[in-house]
Amino acid sequence: MPSTAEERELLDELRELLAATVEDLSVEEVGPDSSLKDDLGVDSLAMLEVIAAIEDRWQIEVSQEQAERLTTVRQIAAHLSEAVAAPAGGTA
Amino acid sequence: MSPRHAAAPAPEERAAVVTGLGLTTALGGDVPATWRALLDGACGVGRHDFAPPEGPPQTYLAAPAAVEPGTVLPPAKAAHCDRSAQFALVAAREAVRDAGFEEVSVLAASGSRLAVVVGVGLGGLTSILEQNHRLRTRGPGRVSPRTIPVMLPNHPAAEVGLMVGAKAGVHAPVSACASGAEALWQALGMIRDGRADIVVAGGAEAALHPLALAGFARLGALSRRLDDPEGASRPFDADRDGFVMGEGAGMLVVESAAHAAARGARVHGRLTGAGITNDSHHVAQPAPGGTGCAAAVDLALRDAGLHPEQVRHVNAHATSTPLGDLGEARALEQVFATCLDDVAVSATKAAFGHTLGAAGAIEAVLTVLALRDRTAPPARSLERVDPEIGLRVVGRSPAPLPPGPLAAVTTSMGFGGHNVALAFAS
Numbered sequence: 285m286p287s288t289a290e291e292r293e294l295l296d297e298l299r300e301l302l303a304a305t306v307e308d309l310s311v312e313e314v315g316p317d318s319s320l321k322d323d324l325g326v327d328s329l330a331m332l333e334v335i336a337a338i339e340d341r342w343q344i345e346v347s348q349e350q351a352e353r354l355t356t357v358r359q360i361a362a363h364l365s366e367a368v369a370a371p372a373g374g375t376a
Numbered sequence: 377m378s379p380r381h382a383a384a385p386a387p388e389e390r391a392a393v394v395t396g397l398g399l400t401t402a403l404g405g406d407v408p409a410t411w412r413a414l415l416d417g418a419c420g421v422g423r424h425d426f427a428p429p430e431g432p433p434q435t436y437l438a439a440p441a442a443v444e445p446g447t448v449l450p451p452a453k454a455a456h457c458d459r460s461a462q463f464a465l466v467a468a469r470e471a472v473r474d475a476g477f478e479e480v481s482v483l484a485a486s487g488s489r490l491a492v493v494v495g496v497g498l499g500g501l502t503s504i505l506e507q508n509h510r511l512r513t514r515g516p517g518r519v520s521p522r523t524i525p526v527m528l529p530n531h532p533a534a535e536v537g538l539m540v541g542a543k544a545g546v547h548a549p550v551s552a553c554a555s556g557a558e559a560l561w562q563a564l565g566m567i568r569d570g571r572a573d574i575v576v577a578g579g580a581e582a583a584l585h586p587l588a589l590a591g592f593a594r595l596g597a598l599s600r601r602l603d604d605p606e607g608a609s610r611p612f613d614a615d616r617d618g619f620v621m622g623e624g625a626g627m628l629v630v631e632s633a634a635h636a637a638a639r640g641a642r643v644h645g646r647l648t649g650a651g652i653t654n655d656s657h658h659v660a661q662p663a664p665g666g667t668g669c670a671a672a673v674d675l676a677l678r679d680a681g682l683h684p685e686q687v688r689h690v691n692a693h694a695t696s697t698p699l700g701d702l703g704e705a706r707a708l709e710q711v712f713a714t715c716l717d718d719v720a721v722s723a724t725k726a727a728f729g730h731t732l733g734a735a736g737a738i739e740a741v742l743t744v745l746a747l748r749d750r751t752a753p754p755a756r757s758l759e760r761v762d763p764e765i766g767l768r769v770v771g772r773s774p775a776p777l778p779p780g781p782l783a784a785v786t787t788s789m790g791f792g793g794h795n796v797a798l799a800f801a802s
């Protein structure tokens with residue numbers, strides 16, 4: 285799947301956020317299709333922190349049901365581009 | 377083989393030696409920087425503004441850390457820790473490397489015989505208040521999922537335990553400003569009991585927050601010498617008027633003499649005795665005459681098999697409060713009555729403030745360094761020793777310690793009546 289410049293920028297930003305939030309993880313290790321749990325070692329507590337960091341960074345709310353469906357970096361990026369493009373009542 | 381079933385080790389093998397040292401203070405981010413600055417007469421106290429989330433800033437005297445711990449730890453690790461645990465990790469990492477374990481993982485291989493004891497005073501205060509602010513302004517859904525682990529008083533101990541892979545036990549003594557010293561008391565016991573071969577022990581504190589500062593100010597405990605920051609923390613001085621809050625951590629690798637010898641470790645000094653008492657007198661004031669403190673020093677000396685005349689150096693708790701310093705002076709005058717002029721008393725909080733739960737451990741590191749380098753560190757702010765106090769307080773210049781075998785004592789006291797004394801030997 286070819287990605288636009290905008291998507292790549294979002295992916296890069298996400299990779300940096302993950303590296304800054306998850307211990308012992310570098311930006312280089314985070315690929316767009318990395319599985320958060322299986323490839324990046326994001327356990328349940330770390331996942332809560334990743335979601336909290338995303339909520340703070342993009343000023344959105346991610347419900348638990350939504351969070352459970354986000355298993356790869358690309359899925360998070362797709363969710364973000366939707367949620368940020370159409371902030372349904374989401375305010376800072 | 378469990379030590380409980382082993383033949384009792386010979387007393388000499390059960391002795392505890394210090395093989396690693398770590399510090400982060402207002403004077404420097406590690407042991408060499410702190411020790412050099414201390415001997416040079418540097419002072420880490422300044423005027424700083426502190427503002428609560430919604431409220432005007434207030435100027436206080438404070439001694440913030442010279443090196444931000446977040447700049448020397450992996451970013452994700454730092455983000456997951458209260459500042460107190462960040463300091464603990466920085467100092468523990470230095471101590472472990474200093475003990476000859478270049479890679480922390482090498483140390484973890486001996487995990488089942490490795491323990492950690494790290495005390496705090498106020499603990500995760502800053503994180504608690506930050507998350508409380510998020511709760512109030514943004515709702516429960518925006519509170520950090522790590523709120524609970526980082527607010528617990530065992531948080532720095534647990535983080536250090538994880539870093540080094542300690543499986544023989546991780547403990548967090550809490551005795552206010554005596555916590556760091558109590559950690560070493562406990563470490564000594566673990567080595568002697570055979571529970572561990574190596575204990576990474578110390579204390580950490582990061583409570584430079586407007587609430588803690590206001591609380592201590594309301595108690596009348598802080599110096600009001602805002603126009604003279606570098607002269608504000610002046611323990612044992614006739615014009616002392618309170619302490620200056622600092623922050624940081626001190627960490628020691630305490631090891632059984634047998635284990636250290638077997639791996640050919642360099643030994644900085646020996647932890648030869650420890651004593652603990654409680655005043656049972658008042659929640660915040662020392663017992664009159666420093667009787668509880670004197671009893672703790674007596675116990676430590678007896679535990680170490682020392683006569684008072686063999687002690688040449690004391691690193692005193694000496695926070696610079698009028699009552700506290702006087703009580704401690706009475707205690708030391710009593711214990712060392714026959715040799716007062718031979719004991720060089722250092723009051724190092726003059727340079728980096730009162731680091732609360734870290735103080736006892738930071739000062740234990742400094743005591744080991746004083747013995748190693750035969751130099752009692754100075755207190756540049758000292759102008760005139762209180763005429764009520766009969767101690768030989770080291771003033772503006774470092775005081776050389778005599779040749780030959782050396783012994784030293786360091787004291788710590790905390791709200792709640794805690795008294796801890798530790799005895800070290802060269």
